[in-house]
Amino acid sequence: MIEVNNLTKVYPSGKGVFNVSFKVEKGEVFGFLGPNGAGKTTTIRQLLGFTNATEGNCTINGLDTRENAHLIQRDLGYLPGEIAFFDKMNGHDFLNFISELRGKNSDIRKEELIRYFDLDLNHKIRKMSKGMKQKLGLIAAFMHDPDILILDEPTSGLDPIMQKKFIDLIKAEKERGKTILMSSHIFDEVEKVCSKAAIIKEGRIVVIEDIQKLKSNRQKSFIVNVNDEKDLNTILNSKLNTKHLENNTVEIFISDNYNEMIQVLSSVNVIGFEETHQSLEQAFIHYYGKEGE
Amino acid sequence: MSWALFKYNIKNNYFIWILLTSIFIFYFSIILTMYDPESMKALDEVLEMLPEAMVKALGFADFGSTLYSYLASYLYGFLVFLFPIILSIIINHRLVAVLTDKGSMAYLLATPNSRTKIIITQMLFSLVSISVMFILYTLISIVFAQIMFPNELDIGKYLLLNLNTLILYFAIGGIGFFASTIANDTNFSLGIGVSVPVLFLVFQMLGNADNKLSFFHGLTLFSLLNTEAIENDIPFVIISIIVSLLIAAILYGLSIYIFRKKNLYV
Numbered sequence: 001m002i003e004v005n006n007l008t009k010v011y012p013s014g015k016g017v018f019n020v021s022f023k024v025e026k027g028e029v030f031g032f033l034g035p036n037g038a039g040k041t042t043t044i045r046q047l048l049g050f051t052n053a054t055e056g057n058c059t060i061n062g063l064d065t066r067e068n069a070h071l072i073q074r075d076l077g078y079l080p081g082e083i084a085f086f087d088k089m090n091g092h093d094f095l096n097f098i099s100e101l102r103g104k105n106s107d108i109r110k111e112e113l114i115r116y117f118d119l120d121l122n123h124k125i126r127k128m129s130k131g132m133k134q135k136l137g138l139i140a141a142f143m144h145d146p147d148i149l150i151l152d153e154p155t156s157g158l159d160p161i162m163q164k165k166f167i168d169l170i171k172a173e174k175e176r177g178k179t180i181l182m183s184s185h186i187f188d189e190v191e192k193v194c195s196k197a198a199i200i201k202e203g204r205i206v207v208i209e210d211i212q213k214l215k216s217n218r219q220k221s222f223i224v225n226v227n228d229e230k231d232l233n234t235i236l237n238s239k240l241n242t243k244h245l246e247n248n249t250v251e252i253f254i255s256d257n258y259n260e261m262i263q264v265l266s267s268v269n270v271i272g273f274e275e276t277h278q279s280l281e282q283a284f285i286h287y288y289g290k291e292g293e
Numbered sequence: 294m295s296w297a298l299f300k301y302n303i304k305n306n307y308f309i310w311i312l313l314t315s316i317f318i319f320y321f322s323i324i325l326t327m328y329d330p331e332s333m334k335a336l337d338e339v340l341e342m343l344p345e346a347m348v349k350a351l352g353f354a355d356f357g358s359t360l361y362s363y364l365a366s367y368l369y370g371f372l373v374f375l376f377p378i379i380l381s382i383i384i385n386h387r388l389v390a391v392l393t394d395k396g397s398m399a400y401l402l403a404t405p406n407s408r409t410k411i412i413i414t415q416m417l418f419s420l421v422s423i424s425v426m427f428i429l430y431t432l433i434s435i436v437f438a439q440i441m442f443p444n445e446l447d448i449g450k451y452l453l454l455n456l457n458t459l460i461l462y463f464a465i466g467g468i469g470f471f472a473s474t475i476a477n478d479t480n481f482s483l484g485i486g487v488s489v490p491v492l493f494l495v496f497q498m499l500g501n502a503d504n505k506l507s508f509f510h511g512l513t514l515f516s517l518l519n520t521e522a523i524e525n526d527i528p529f530v531i532i533s534i535i536v537s538l539l540i541a542a543i544l545y546g547l548s549i550y551i552f553r554k555k556n557l558y559v
Binding site: 050 | 295297298301305395396397399400401402403404405406407408410554555556557558559
């Protein structure tokens with residue numbers, strides 16, 4: 001359905017994406033993961049036909065995305081990563097404008113989505129908060145009920161309740177057979193909805209994998225506080241992968257060897273225990289072995 | 294073309310359009326009321342008190358003896374270009390460069406409208422906005438002239454003069470549109486869109502100011518409008534119109550071609 005074939009796009013600065021290839025099958029929710037600046041938006045721009053590839057190409061439904069952008073757009077919903085609306089409009093004006101540009105029947109889900117995201121459209125876009133703008137962008141991307149959705153950082157700016165609502169919407173769309181590509185720099189978000197993910201780093205794909213497999217291989221870390229130095233040494237001297245942080249605090253890295261950690265911790269006096277939320281970069285540096293590579 | 298986008302352009306630009314068109318027509322009215330066949334000499338005397346080079350630079354060369362020659366020399370030497378140029382610089386800049394720079398172009402391209410359709414819509418708006426301004430100005434100016442000085446104005450010549458001027462605007466406007474299209478940011482678009490027409494205006498003024506400097510006329514597109522030629526050299530007028538049309542066609546045509554091909558980092 002969506003195919004990226006050996007795509008290389010080099011900017012004058014030398015940055016860009018290099019030899020990127022992946023496929024999103026019909027009905028699949030595909031996560032495109034990478035830290036900021038890794039090349040996610042560069043790849044997505046090419047999928048929308050905004051730029052000319054240095055080499056390679058992208059197709060959607062077999063059509064070249066650069067040559068046939070306007071044909072592909074009939075059945076595609078797009079959420080840009082950087083929200084740049086038409087400032088002077090209010091929310092209503094904007095959605096009407098977009099649906100008029102799209103042509104007949106292109107706002108069939110508008111009212112339903114406005115209610116779903118609970119958005120007041122009577123504000124000038126210039127005065128909207130980042131979260132409101134993000135909701136408006138999502139409504140514009142979904143309102144014509146397209147079969148394919150390309151969403152660049154869809155949850156940025158949304159509060160946790162709206163993030164949950166967004167995740168639920170994606171799940172529902174998946175049930176309805178929609179094909180979705182969403183980029184993110186947050187692993188947790190992708191892991192909740194996507195069945196497959198590609199991870200990109202410095203312009204190159206490092207892995208394309210089923211989400212379950214990525215999850216099980218993903219290293220987790222916990223910050224543990226203990227009472228005294230004796231307990232601290234017990235942990236540091238165990239077989240666990242650890243890092244001494246400060247005083248009686250230690251970070252423990254595990255993948256699926258929870259039992260091992262619990263056994264060690266049960267022999268000491270734990271006074272603090274919390275899971276760290278790893279950035280994506282840490283997550284897949286660990287996934288791919290040691291830092292520095 | 295996309296009517297939805299055309300309407301958006303109207304909403305986005307009507308204020309500046311009405312403002313500049315009104316000032317333009319108002320300015321004409323004032324010049325018109327100053328016309329008095331009996332006292333043209335008095336006006337000449339007033340102008341003689343000013344430095345000669347400055348008077349010439351503004352195109353106030355020879356007021357002649359008819360309403361046509363009065364308007365031609367007072368308005369069409371220099372001032373007639375001012376308001377339409379400001380309008381076309383602002384509008385052309387907004388039509389493409391602002392949308393690209395701010396990223397809102399992404400929303401236009403993410404609809405089933407081809408780049409060709411989008412850029413042709415913007416081109417049509419660029420041409421229509423300046424044409425409507427000028428046609429309205431022409432009609433109102435004729436009505437005013439007829440009311441104040443019945444049958445004094447040679448309407449045939451006056452219409453030809455304005456046709457020639459309008460077509461020349463298309464060429465000048467083409468520069469701004471071209472700059473707006475090739476620009477990836479607004480600074481570049483405004484930089485070229487403002488500096489080239491202003492440079493042409495300066496050359497025009499220098500060329501007018503002194504016979505020794507008349508070679509400057511060869512460096513400015515504005516010399517394609519020759520008000521005397523309309524009275525006595527029709528072939529020049531025809532060539533001028535054809536050349537202006539060609540320049541406009543090349544600039545707008547290139548803009549369409551480049552917009553279809555370029556990278557849009559939106």
